Amino acid sequence: MPAILIIGASRGxxxxxxxxxxxxxxxxxxxVRDPLKGRAVSDAGAEVYVCDxxxxxxxxxxxxxxxxxRLDVVLHNAGIYGENQGLGQVExxxxxTVMRIDxxxxxxxxxxxxxxxxxxxxxxxxxxxMGSMADNSSGGSYAYRAxxxxxxxxxxxxxIDLAPKGARAVALSPGWVRTDMGGPDAPLEAPEAxxxxxxxxxxxxxxxxxxxxHYDGRILEW
Ligand SMILES: NC(=O)c1ccc[n+]([C@@H]2O[C@H](COP(=O)([O-])OP(=O)(O)OC[C@H]3O[C@@H](n4cnc5c(N)ncnc54)[C@H](OP(=O)(O)O)[C@@H]3O)[C@@H](O)[C@H]2O)c1
Numbered sequence: 001m002p003a004i005l006i007i008g009a010s011r012g013x014x015x016x017x018x019x020x021x022x023x024x025x026x027x028x029x030x031x032v033r034d035p036l037k038g039r040a041v042s043d044a045g046a047e048v049y050v051c052d053x054x055x056x057x058x059x060x061x062x063x064x065x066x067x068x069x070r071l072d073v074v075l076h077n078a079g080i081y082g083e084n085q086g087l088g089q090v091e092x093x094x095x096x097t098v099m100r101i102d103x104x105x106x107x108x109x110x111x112x113x114x115x116x117x118x119x120x121x122x123x124x125x126x127x128x129x130m131g132s133m134a135d136n137s138s139g140g141s142y143a144y145r146a147x148x149x150x151x152x153x154x155x156x157x158x159x160i161d162l163a164p165k166g167a168r169a170v171a172l173s174p175g176w177v178r179t180d181m182g183g184p185d186a187p188l189e190a191p192e193a194x195x196x197x198x199x200x201x202x203x204x205x206x207x208x209x210x211x212x213x214h215y216d217g218r219i220l221e222w
Contacts, residue, residue: 001025001026001027002026002027002072002073003026003027003028003029003069003070003071003072003073004017004021004026004027004028004029004071004072004073004074004075005029005030005031005066005071005073005074005075005113005116006018006021006028006029006030006031006046006075006077007030007031007051007053007074007075007076007077007078007109008031008033008053008076008077008078008079009030009031009032009041009046009048009077010032010033010034010037010038010040010041011037011040011179011180012177012179012180012181012182012190013077013126013174013177013179013190013193013194014030014077014078015040015041015044015190016190016191016193016194017075017077017194017197017198018030018041018044018045018046019044019045020191020194020195020198021045021198022044022045022046023045024198027047028045028046028047029046029047029049029066029069029071030046030047030048030049031048031049031050031051031062031078032048032049032050032051033050033051033052033053033058033078035050038050049062049065049066050062053076053078053101053105053106053108053109054097054100054101054105056108059105059108059109059112060112062109062112062113063112063113063116066113066116067116069116070116070117070118071113071116071117071121072117072118072120072121072122073121073122073123073124073201074109074110074113074116074117074121074122074123074124075124075125075126076105076106076109076110076123076124076125076126077126078101078105079101079102079126079181080097080098080101080102080181081098081141081144081181082094082095082097082098082143082144082147085140085141085142085143085144086140086142087139087140087142090142090143094143095142095143095146097143098143098144098146098147099143099146099147099150101147102144102147102148102150102151103147103148103150103151103154106125106151106154106155107154107158110123110125110154110158110162110169114162114165114167117162117165117167118165118166118167119165119166119167120166120167120168121162121166121167121168122167122168122169122170122201122204123155123158123162123167123168123169123170124169124170124171124172124201125151125154125155125169125170125171125172126171126172126174126197127148127151127152127155127171127172127173127212128144128148128173128174129173129175129212129214129220130144130145130148131144131145131147131148131149131150131151131152131171131212132149132152132212132220132221132222133149133222134220134221134222135220135221149222151171152171152212152222155169155170155171155210155212156169156210158210159209159210160210163209168204168206168208168209168210169209169210170200170201170204170208170209170210170211170212170213171211171212171213172197172200172201172212172213172215173212173213173214173215173220174188174193174194174196174197174215175187175188175193175196175214175215175216176188177189177190177193178190188215192215193215194215196214196215196216196217197215199217200213200214200215200217203217
């Protein structure tokens with residue numbers, strides 16, 4: 001039975017990933033940062049762990065708890081949008097919080113959990129086309145865009161550094177999805193976006209290592 005760890009599974013896309021992988025017969029391990037939110041995740045079919053990806057000690061505890069488990073996929077989904085991101089509103093602390101959660105944390109979880117991935121294993125981070133320089137024609141969202149762009153570089157680096165052990169790294173773009181983060185006007189529902197991303201992961205080829213891939217299978221430009 002293949003095993004996946006979904007980091008940041010309490011709601012939104014993360015919870016939908018749990019539902020779909022569990023329904024598909026995978027062994028699903030999933031994290032929440034608030035234990036009170038664990039019930040919905042275990043009801044959806046996952047073994048639940050607690051992890052706040054903004055806390056290095058919490059990531060270390062997660063890695064220690066999983067030390068004997070071999071994972072086929074580590075999916076870092078946890079992310080925040082942040083506040084006050086228009087030009088003229090940006091504040092240093094708020095900017096750095098988004099960088100910490102959206103860019104640094106996926107690197108720290110990859111670093112802590114790379115040993116759980118074997119030959120053919122995948123580290124996938126949920127990024128965003130808002131982190132693509134080529135795709136940016138509307139401005140704003142300074143912290144979120146900068147953090148996802150940094151995440152994309154982290155993933156590209158991981159794709160090189162994990163290659164000797166036969167593992168791959170990809171950045172996933174879910175599209176604009178109706179979740180707490182995406183808001184009510186988003187055109188996509190989580191089940192469709194997640195089904196698309198699962199198809200992307202299932203069909204990943206060697207050439208895809210280090211790429212950013214949209215939920216519909218398109219390779220996105222950086
Ligand atoms: N929705 C979209 O349109 C869209 C588009 C592009 C990319 N994305 C990306 O997709 C991913 C999931 O987004 P979503 O739309 O499902 O957002 P969401 O509904 O706001 O869910 C965010 C998830 O991240 C978790 N999280 C936040 N900070 C965390 C921390 N410090 N430690 C551990 N978990 C933390 C949340 O846990 P809590 O419940 O504890 O807060 C929650 O499970 C994010 O990386 C986001 O950037 C979303």
